[in-house]
Amino acid sequence: MSIARPRPLLIAGKYAALLGYLTFALFPLYWLLKIAITPDQLIFTEGTQLWPSSLTFDNFRTVLFQTDFLAYFGNSLYVSLGTAAATTLIAAGAGYAFSRFDFGGKKIIIAVMLITQMFPLLMIIAPIYKIVASFGMLNSLTSLIVVYTAFNIPFATFLMQSFFDGIPKDLEEAAMMDGCSRFQALRKVIFPLTLPGLGATLGFVFTAAWSELLFALMLISKNEAMTFPMGLLTFVSKFSVDWGQMMAAGVLALIPSCLFFIFIQRYLVQGLTSGAVKG
Amino acid sequence: MARIELRNVVKRYGAVEVLRDINLDVEDGEFIVLVGPSGCGKSTLLRMIAGLEPITAGDFMIDDIRMNDVRPRDRDIAMVFQSYALYPHMDVARNMGFSMEIRKDPATERASRVKQAADTLGLTALTERLPKALSGGQRQRVAMGRAIIRDPRAFLFDEPLSNLDAALRVEMRLEIARLHQKLGATMIYVTHDQVEALTLADRIVVLNGGDIQQVGSPLDLYERPANKFVAQFIGSPTMNLVPIKGRPEGVTLADGALLKLPHLPDSPDAIELGIRPEHIEVTDQGDLSGIADVVEHLGSDTNIYLNVEKLGPLMVRKHGNIPIRPGERVGLRIQPENVHLFAPDGSALRRASPNMAA
Amino acid sequence: MTTRSQAIDVSGETRARRSLYWQYMVEPFLYLSPAIVLIGTVMLIPLIVGISYSFQAIELLNPFNTGWVGLENYQQLWSDRKFWIALENTFWWTFWSISFQFLLGLGLAMLLNTQFYGKKLFQALVFLPWAVPTFLSALTWAWLFNPVIGPLPHWMVALGILSEPYNIMGDPEIAMWGPIVANIWFGVPFFAITLLAALQSIPSELYEAAEIDGASAWQTFTKITLPFLAPMIAITVMLRTIWIANFADLIYVMTGGGPANSTQIVSSYIFTTAFRKLDFGYASAIAVALLFILLIYAVILLWLRKKLVKI
Numbered sequence: 001m002s003i004a005r006p007r008p009l010l011i012a013g014k015y016a017a018l019l020g021y022l023t024f025a026l027f028p029l030y031w032l033l034k035i036a037i038t039p040d041q042l043i044f045t046e047g048t049q050l051w052p053s054s055l056t057f058d059n060f061r062t063v064l065f066q067t068d069f070l071a072y073f074g075n076s077l078y079v080s081l082g083t084a085a086a087t088t089l090i091a092a093g094a095g096y097a098f099s100r101f102d103f104g105g106k107k108i109i110i111a112v113m114l115i116t117q118m119f120p121l122l123m124i125i126a127p128i129y130k131i132v133a134s135f136g137m138l139n140s141l142t143s144l145i146v147v148y149t150a151f152n153i154p155f156a157t158f159l160m161q162s163f164f165d166g167i168p169k170d171l172e173e174a175a176m177m178d179g180c181s182r183f184q185a186l187r188k189v190i191f192p193l194t195l196p197g198l199g200a201t202l203g204f205v206f207t208a209a210w211s212e213l214l215f216a217l218m219l220i221s222k223n224e225a226m227t228f229p230m231g232l233l234t235f236v237s238k239f240s241v242d243w244g245q246m247m248a249a250g251v252l253a254l255i256p257s258c259l260f261f262i263f264i265q266r267y268l269v270q271g272l273t274s275g276a277v278k279g
Numbered sequence: 280m281a282r283i284e285l286r287n288v289v290k291r292y293g294a295v296e297v298l299r300d301i302n303l304d305v306e307d308g309e310f311i312v313l314v315g316p317s318g319c320g321k322s323t324l325l326r327m328i329a330g331l332e333p334i335t336a337g338d339f340m341i342d343d344i345r346m347n348d349v350r351p352r353d354r355d356i357a358m359v360f361q362s363y364a365l366y367p368h369m370d371v372a373r374n375m376g377f378s379m380e381i382r383k384d385p386a387t388e389r390a391s392r393v394k395q396a397a398d399t400l401g402l403t404a405l406t407e408r409l410p411k412a413l414s415g416g417q418r419q420r421v422a423m424g425r426a427i428i429r430d431p432r433a434f435l436f437d438e439p440l441s442n443l444d445a446a447l448r449v450e451m452r453l454e455i456a457r458l459h460q461k462l463g464a465t466m467i468y469v470t471h472d473q474v475e476a477l478t479l480a481d482r483i484v485v486l487n488g489g490d491i492q493q494v495g496s497p498l499d500l501y502e503r504p505a506n507k508f509v510a511q512f513i514g515s516p517t518m519n520l521v522p523i524k525g526r527p528e529g530v531t532l533a534d535g536a537l538l539k540l541p542h543l544p545d546s547p548d549a550i551e552l553g554i555r556p557e558h559i560e561v562t563d564q565g566d567l568s569g570i571a572d573v574v575e576h577l578g579s580d581t582n583i584y585l586n587v588e589k590l591g592p593l594m595v596r597k598h599g600n601i602p603i604r605p606g607e608r609v610g611l612r613i614q615p616e617n618v619h620l621f622a623p624d625g626s627a628l629r630r631a632s633p634n635m636a637a
Numbered sequence: 638m639t640t641r642s643q644a645i646d647v648s649g650e651t652r653a654r655r656s657l658y659w660q661y662m663v664e665p666f667l668y669l670s671p672a673i674v675l676i677g678t679v680m681l682i683p684l685i686v687g688i689s690y691s692f693q694a695i696e697l698l699n700p701f702n703t704g705w706v707g708l709e710n711y712q713q714l715w716s717d718r719k720f721w722i723a724l725e726n727t728f729w730w731t732f733w734s735i736s737f738q739f740l741l742g743l744g745l746a747m748l749l750n751t752q753f754y755g756k757k758l759f760q761a762l763v764f765l766p767w768a769v770p771t772f773l774s775a776l777t778w779a780w781l782f783n784p785v786i787g788p789l790p791h792w793m794v795a796l797g798i799l800s801e802p803y804n805i806m807g808d809p810e811i812a813m814w815g816p817i818v819a820n821i822w823f824g825v826p827f828f829a830i831t832l833l834a835a836l837q838s839i840p841s842e843l844y845e846a847a848e849i850d851g852a853s854a855w856q857t858f859t860k861i862t863l864p865f866l867a868p869m870i871a872i873t874v875m876l877r878t879i880w881i882a883n884f885a886d887l888i889y890v891m892t893g894g895g896p897a898n899s900t901q902i903v904s905s906y907i908f909t910t911a912f913r914k915l916d917f918g919y920a921s922a923i924a925v926a927l928l929f930i931l932l933i934y935a936v937i938l939l940w941l942r943k944k945l946v947k948i
Contacts, residue, residue: 014748018759021745025763028777028822035786043786094672101665109673116680118876118935120883122907123924126690126917127683150679153672170364173331178378178425179352182664188381192368211770213886214908229772233890236776243786246776253773261768262761 029254036060036247043243059248069249071224072231076210077256079141079227083148083209084202087156090149091201092194095160096186100169113154121151122214129218139222147219148209156201163197164190203264207257228253281341281432281465282307283328288337290323290489297323298489301337305467310459313469314476315486316512321469324486325435328467329358341432352381357426358435361442363418365410365425372397372406375424396424400454416447420454427458433465440475452478473513477501485509507551507625516556516582518619519593523552530620532590536566538613549628553619556582556596561603565612569593571603585609690921697915710922719898719906720923724930727902730813731882734820739874741821742828749829750836767826775890778819782806806892809899816887816900824881828873835869836862871942878938879931903927 035043036059038052063069097103098110128147129138137143167190175185213229220226226234232249283305290298298320305311313321326332328339330351339347346354357378365374372393373380379389397403400420410418419439426434436455440448456479459466470476476483477497485492485500485508493505497513504510510518523530523538530538530552538552561583569585572592581601585593595611603609620628666673694706714720749760766774781787782804790802799805806815839862847857885905888894894901894909901909903923911920 014751014753017744017748018753021741021748021763022759024822025766025826028774028781029765029769031781031787032777035780090671090675093668097665097668103662103665106665109669112681113676116676118879118931119684120904120907120924120927120931122883122885122904122911123921123928124680124683124687125908126695126911126920127686128679129911130686130695130917131683146675147679150675153676157672168362168364170360170362171366173329173351174358174360174364174425175366175377176331176351177329177356177358178429179381181350181352184381188377189366207768207770211772211886213772214889214912218912229770232776233772243780247780250773250776253770257768257770258765261765 032247032250032254035243036251038244040242040244059244060252063245063248063252067235067245067249068223068226069228069231069235069252072226072228073252075141075226076228079144079148080206080209080256082141082145083152084206086145086149087152087205088160088198088201091153091156091160092198094153094157095162095164096190098157098161099164100172113157116154125215125218128215132219139220139225141220141225143219144216144227147215148212152205152208156205159201159204160194160197163194163200166197167193200264203260206260210257282343283433283465283467284338284340284343285324285328286338286340288324288327288339289335290320290327290332291335296489298327301491303484303491303494305465308463308465310466310468310479310481311484312476312480312482313467313484313486314471314473314512315492317471319486320489321471321486322437325358325437325467325469329356329435330354355429355432356435357429357431357433358437359422359426359439361438363410363422363442365418365421367410370407370409371402371413371421371424374410374421375406375428377425378429392428393424396428399427400424415443416451419443419447419451423455423458427462431464433467436466436468436470438470439468440470441472448475455479473515477513483513485512487512503629504553504619504627506627507553507621510553510619510621510627514555516594516596518553518555519559520621521552521554521590521593523549523620532567538566538618539615548622549620550623551621553621554613554617556594557598558614558617559593559595560612560614561595561597561601561609562612563610565610567613568608568610571605571607571609574603574605576600583609585611587611687921688925690917691925693918695917695921697917706918710919711926713919714922714926719901720903720926722898723901723903723906726813726898726900727882727904730817730820730888730900730902731878733814733817734824734881735874735878737817737821738824738828738877739870741825743832745825745829746832746836749833764826764830766822767824767830769823771823771886772890774819774823775816775887778815778822779806779891782815806900807896809896812892812896812899816891819887819891820881820884823887824877827877831869831873832866835866839865868942871938875935875938875942879935882927882931 034050034052037055037057039054039056039058042052042054098106132138132143132147135143171189171193172182172185175189176182180188211229212227213233216227216230217233220230232246232253235249236246283303285301285303288298288301289296301324303311313324315321323332327334330346330349334347338345341354341356366377369377372390375396376389376393379392393406394403397406400423402417402420402424405413405417405421410421413421419442422439439455440451443451452475455468459479468475468479480497482494482496483500484494487508492512493500493509495503500509500513504513507520511520521532523532530549532538532552567587567590569587569590571583572586573584575582575584578600579598581597581599581603583595583597583601583603585595587593593611595609622628691710692705692707694702694704694709696702745763749756753759769777781789784790784802784804790799790804793799793805794802806812843861843865844857847861852860882902883904885902885908888900888902888905889908892900894905904927907920907923907927910916910923914920
């Protein structure tokens with residue numbers, strides 16, 4: 001904006017602010033990584049040093065091969081992928097309906113979906129426990145997938161709707177004039193164009209399911225059905241001295257989210273501007 | 280080829296009536312242009328013919344077969360969209376051949392038809408490009424190619440040229456005219472641009488507020504507008520309207536001057552006189568005179584905006600370059616044979632005039 | 638074509654009519670039904686069941702003490718000191734979290750709305766905390782505040798904030814700041830993304846016009862940027878406040894509500910009551926109370942927004 005003359009003080013201030021934000025954002029993650037690769041005997045002696053004098057990958061090796069973490073990791077992957085796939089499929093259908101049809105009750109359904117985003121989810125933790133228990137589905141990963149899918153559908157629906165809204169209606173109509181049924185138009189024209197949207201939604205839902213802790217704590221109690229967050233938490237309370245291993249496990253937990261984040265980063269602004277606002 | 284009939288067609292959205300009692304016969308091979316201001320329902324009518332909007336009431340027939348509830352894909356009609364609606368993920372060839380792909384026509388036939396259409400439209404070098412790598416005019420051609428490749432019974436155009444710049448628009452207009460001559464197919468064309476309407480149409484349908492105002496050939500509409508709306512909508516620059524008092528043998532203008540009109544049957548109820556800017560002569564022995572306010576020199580024509588005492592503003596267009604300066608007093612003569620008279624309800628009063636045929 | 642010949646005879650016509658009716662009235666529900674069914678069974682029915690629980694005694698550890706108890710749970714809640722402490726904590730937790738998240742997020746969004754070298758990479762990196770799983774953010778910050786392996790207590794001593802390096806989450810007076818800092822870290826990207834999107838939707842002609850009219854940078858900010866952002870800010874802050882007030886994960890992992898309930902917020906209290914004590918009736922009563930409070934808050938804020946924001 002100010003083309004007149006670049007004031008050096010302002011420029012310096014701006015870069016200082018940028019650096020500040022960057023440090024604030026990355027330092028905790030850096031510290032996680034640092035402790036994870038510090039040999040055990042150095043953790044206390046070099047407690048607050050920014051860089052350890054020697055490195056080790058022992059912690060990762062121990063975590064991966066001598067604990068249940070691979071099993072937890074597998075459980076979480078199964079639950080998160082299952083949730084992401086189911087949610088995206090269902091939300092794509094709902095988002096398509098919202099984007100392309102005008103029908104009775106549309107406003108009410110949208111309002112109900114918005115309200116589900118507002119009330120404390122913990123409010124239904126007791127009823128959910130009772131219902132799941134009455135079906136004998138406690139300690140089952142499938143019940144987690146069902147519950148997570150329902151929780152994520154409203155947001156994913158609004159997200160998918162915004163992607164469908166971005167595809168001109170003319171394209172479908174042109175396809176129908178060209179001889180497609182509505183379903184053919186959906187498959188041949190709309191689906192290929194909405195692939196990025198589907199990818200972004202998959203990523204969002206995967207990340208959300210990957211982080212969920214409280215409902216998993218409630219519904220899962222057996223060690224072999226634990227998800228990664230639960231595993232890490234029990235690990236923390238059981239072995240609260242083995243810092244290196246805990247942080248190594250933390251770094252491992254970070255990997256899938258970060259991978260998805262890199263993939264969906266581009267769509268963040270686009271997705272979040274379109275009405276649906278949620279963490 | 281197809282004959283299209285609309286019988287008492289109505290379109291309602293809830294309680295809002297968008298189109299009222301539309302009756303229209305489109306002959307086989309005819310080029311019909313639907314024209315009107317935005318919101319007049321012309322696009323809705325086209326989309327109802329295409330099958331993209333349900334018809335609320337009335338009958339829509341192609342070759343005497345009722346098609347109201349037939350799905351768009353089974354109507355065998357092609358449509359060119361305002362936005363072109365090219366499939367962004369398909370190259371030009373696949374875009375054009377998509378309808379044949381859906382019908383599962385043999386690939387070799389598809390390829391040869393695509394090639395033929397591409398040759399016709401000058402797209403041969405571009406068949407492997409994606410739409411995003413095309414210019415506006417090229418996209419427009421692809422959209423037309425997609426329509427002609429199917430050899431449909433009728434073509435629909437929804438303001439196809441409105442996204443092009445002026446020069447391209449003229450070029451594509453000629454292209455569409457040529458296409459119609461070559462294919463001889465029934466075409467229905469929606470536009471808000473009266474130049475497109477006048478140049479392309481066999482017959483023009485003027486719509487306003489959900490009603491058909493008039494159907495006729497371009498010259499019909501220009502010379503014998505059925506009402507004030509058509510009179511002002513067709514023709515550029517817009518027709519002047521002057522309040523009058525009707526009386527036998529002529530009309531009285533607001534300044535009291537009597538304008539004798541030949542062949543005036545009986546027009547005591549006329550309250551407005553319409554005269555096109557090109558039908559007012561600049562002369563010293565005129566019926567009226569006014570002060571030139573703004574003068575536009577277009578080279579081929581001169582537009583003069585005048586203020587006439589007690590009558591209000593008038594616009595006059597003269598062929599050639601007329602050396603008039605703003606502020607000058609100009610004498611005017613209204614050509615009586617080109618006068619239009621309008622009743623209080625806006626409808627035109629017909630004059631039995633022998634020299635109207637011109 | 639078959640459809641064409643069908644359309645002539647009467648039965649074909651009704652079939653076609655039905656197909657159009659199907660297309661415009663029924664088809665959307667075909668696409669919607671899985672979503673509706675799932676939301677209904679997993680969220681709405683449990684919500685109603687949960688409200689009914691709040692009028693019952695349901696303790697899994699005490700299976701003989703069940704049945705309808707009327708408003709007993711609510712009476713107990715009224716005289717429950719822990720609940721009132723949790724309510725107060727919820728207020729401060731939400732207030733400080735949202736204030737810092739918003740201000741820092743606005744600053745970041747303004748920075749990202751300017752041009753500088755390496756912007757894309759910078760943006761990806763500063764948004765990274767948002768992608769970190771909540772439980773991991775909680776653990777990471779808990780470790781950072783731990784004087785044994787974390788640097789923060791030592792730095793705070795160096796800055797004179799603490800007298801000696803101890804874990805602030807063990808001190809009831811300031812323990813809440815642990816989860817709040819973690820929450821700020823986690824939430825700034827969200828605000829920055831939302832506000833950045835809003836900033837980018839302001840037409841640049843407005844800034845050019847303001848510059849031609851001789852506005853200073855500060856005037857441009859207060860006369861153009863803020864009024865434009867206001868509706869977005871109001872909505873985002875409202876939704877985010879509700880979200881943060883409900884957000885128990887960080888607190889549960891970092892402090893478990895301790896020490897001495899000094900970090901217990903209402904939603905973590907709900908979870909502890911349901912999960913640890915398995916007292917579903919009382920947990921549901923707390924939840925209904927929280928829902929009620931949030932509803933009042935939302936109504937007040939919507940009313941204020943209508944009064945204040947004219948766009």
